[in-house]
Amino acid sequence: MATTNEVEDGLKMIEELTTNAEQIQEQVLGQILKRNAGTEYLGRYLNSKTDKKLFKTNVPVVTYEDIKPYINRIANGETSNILLVEPVIEFYRSSGTSGGQPKWIPATADVSNLRTLFLTLLASVMNKNFGNLHQAGKRLEFMFTKQDTETPSGLKAVSATTSLYKDQGFRNNVSKFYTSPLEAIFCSDTNQSMYCQLLVGLVQRDEVVSVSSIFASVVLRAIKLLEDHWREFCSNISSGQISDWITDSGCRNALSLIMKPDPQLADSIRNVCSSKSWEGIIKKLWPKTKFIAAISTGVMSQYVETLKFYGGGLPLVSGVYASSEAYCGINLEPLTEPSNVSYTFLPNMAYFEFLPINKESLTMYQVDTEPVDLVHVELGQYYELLVTSYAGLYRYKVGDVLKVTGFHNSTPQFQFVERQNVILSVHTDKTTEEDLLKAVKEAKILLEPLGYISRGHTSYADTSSIPGHYVIFWELKEKEGNDGQVLDPKIMTECCYRMEESLGYIYGSNRKQNAIASLEIRVVKQGSFDALMDYYVSRGTSMTQYKTPSCINSQEAFNILDSNVIAKFFSPKTPM
Structure with missing residues (x-):
């Protein structure tokens, strides 16, 4: 149970961390390099040196696929210093919901200690606001937990939340809290x-x-x-x-x-x-x-x-912005509306860098510049997050796009925008997760007066015919609980059109040239998105970490939704 002093100590620590962010980031990188500069991976670039400039110049920005061979060697039992010196105690198994197979992220005793501190600081913020x-x-x-999988070396691969629930401190206190x-x-x-x-x-x-x-x-x-x-x-x-x-x-x-x-x-x-x-x-x-x-x-x-x-x-x-790769930020204003939530990064959790992104009306693309440090990001600018962690990740692309919305002391606050990927494209169009959310939000406006709420949506690029077109699977429910809804075709086709209107110039241009066919909404029966969740859970995703995919790429997942379709509607005209 958090005492008043512990809450005050946590809030004081947040102030100290965010005030001295630049110094703390330098210390974090210095500690990581001092410990791991001689490993096989970093040794290729640093020759056992710990100079920050050399790190920035020589160590490449990487994705999971780049370091997967090194992780697999650790999983297979090699004991040499491949990625890091500290022993790997387990792997965090990422959800893998949207993109296929789960990733294995090394976890160490340091990671466990950082998790405890992160949750303690979060508790201080929550207690300040709610008592x-x-x-x-x-x-x-x-x-919820998922059964462990075991690597050939005997290390466990678990979801990050399962690891937390197995922690003895959590187990000792679960019945109290x-x-x-x-x-x-x-x-x-x-x-x-x-x-x-x-x-x-x-x-x-x-x-x-x-x-x-x-x-x-x-x-x-x-x-x-x-x-x-x-x-x-x-x-x-x-x-x-x-x-x-x-x-x-x-x-x-x-x-x-x-x-x-x-x-x-x-x-x-x-x-x-x-x-x-x-x-x-x-x-x-x-x-x-x-x-x-x-x-x-x-x-x-x-x-x-x-x-x-x-x-x-x-x-x-x-409350938090975190991933299997790193604990990143806390929402210091938990009463903020979800659409306005920003997360204040904690500079002691990892070494953070940010790849600048240009945001245009069509999509996002990376600027051909070097990553910038945490304290050097600019207000209003978009970035893709890079993490250098205590657990063997160096300049690792997490895949999230963030927007700088403000600063708490000297530390930036970020709004999560989307995953860094184009989720829908059937021609030269490039629709992102944020674009899709905006389009569905526009269509919802037409349904609100009729008493409908959304239970979930996802998308699919149907290229089985030429030209291809966007399919939006949508589960709707009437507020009064009547599941035998009769949807007005006129309003639903207008929803299709409203979505298309919000998708931007390139999409509209392709529609006018008949390079993309009319957007389609497929309304699915009640429980369809629960069935989709069950499918991904059966494939190894932890229910606790499950995120509805923005776009369906799996044929099995597509079949689950498509077999539950109760009505189909198409946009009646080309968007302006």
């Missing part, structure tokens, strides 16, 4: 795990002070589960017995210690859930909840509207 949550109650946080039993978190069946975590959260509804998961999509997945099975939850609570289909012995044993017959509680939950509209359901079911904590920026911004609908005015908190 001592540990004293106020417990968090209903949906947490969270409603979810450890056994449910580690249940290998994600459906049973989520059901049990939600059930305990309902049983302990008067203790819950926040509802959360890493990403917004998982919170909505839990609400969808509740929406489909609230009568079963009420039956469990009334009888004190868990449903027979929950077969995981750990879950059953843990819940047997918590559950007892409570018809009165079941009736109160039943009264809430039987309402015609589920607007504000989170606040109604968990009345002490102060906020919903889930990353709602970037691709997750598509869920903001729906989360607000279910949240009933609760703040949506996007």
Whole structure:
């Protein structure tokens, strides 16, 4: 439990770090080079020297594919100093949702210590804004793990979140701070795990002070589960017995210690859930909840509207910007609207560099200049993030595009813009993740007066015919809960046109020349995006780290959505 002094110490440290960012960045790079300059990888470029200028001049900017052979050698058991001197204790397995196979990122004891410090500083910021949550109650946080895979050398490959949940400090405190039993978190069946975590959260509804998961999509997945099975939850609570289909012995044993017959509680939950509209359901079911904590920026911004609908005015908190490669930044103003969230980088977490990006109306492209240091980025400019870490990554392209929105002391604050890739292209057009989000947002404006909210969207470049065209898969729900929706063709085709209008000059020019055919919206039935999540989880993605792909590249994933299409609509005219 964080004391007042610990909170004050954490806030003081943030001030010191952000005030002395340049000096601390120099120290971080110096420590990394002093330790690892003699390794096989860096030795090729530095000859065991630790000079920053030599590092900037000689060490190349790389992607995962460039260093994958070195990582594979470590995974296969080579003990020489290949990438780093400190022993690799495990690999973080990135989600791999959008681009295919997961990446293996080395993790060391230093990384574990940085994680602890990062989370401590985050807790200080949250306590400053919401009071001592540990004293106020417990968090209903949906947490999931994936089974470890083992490399030939015997090292474990785990998701970064699974590594956190396995940490002894977390395990010792989980029952104090969270409603979810450890056994449910580690249940290998994600459906049973989520059901049990939600059930305990309902049983302990008067203790819950926040509802959360890493990403917004998982919170909505839990609400969808509740929406489909609230009568079963009420039956469990009334009888004190868990449903027979929950077969995981750990879950059953843990819940047997918590559950007892409570018809009165079941009736109160039943009264809430039987309402015609589920607007504000989170606040109604968990009345002490102060906020919903889930990353709602970037691709997750598509869920903001729906989360607000279910949240009933609760703040949506996007607390951190982090990846499997590095812990980067904290949102120092957690009450900020998701669309305006900026993350203040912590200069002690890694050595950060930034490749300048030019942002035009068509797309983004890198400027032919050298990367700049953290404190030398410019306000309003776009950059791609490079990380040099304590765990063997040097000038590594994370693949994220960030925009400088301000400074806290001498440290820049960044807004996450998108992943650095073109997700849709069928001719000379280049549509990014940000472009797609903007287009869908424009179309949503037409549906809001009709009472529709979005459960998810993704895209697909259909080149099976000539000319090719964009396909937008979209799951919609009426606010009043009627799943048998009848969509107005006139409005839906106007949605198609509105999306096309927002896609810019090059796209419009290609449409006029018939190089791209009409944009198509394929509306899918309820639960389709849950099925998509299940597919990626079955392929090794941790549900906790799952992000809905902006574009579908997998044939199996495409088939899941396409088999659930209930209506198709096309843009009726060429955009202006």
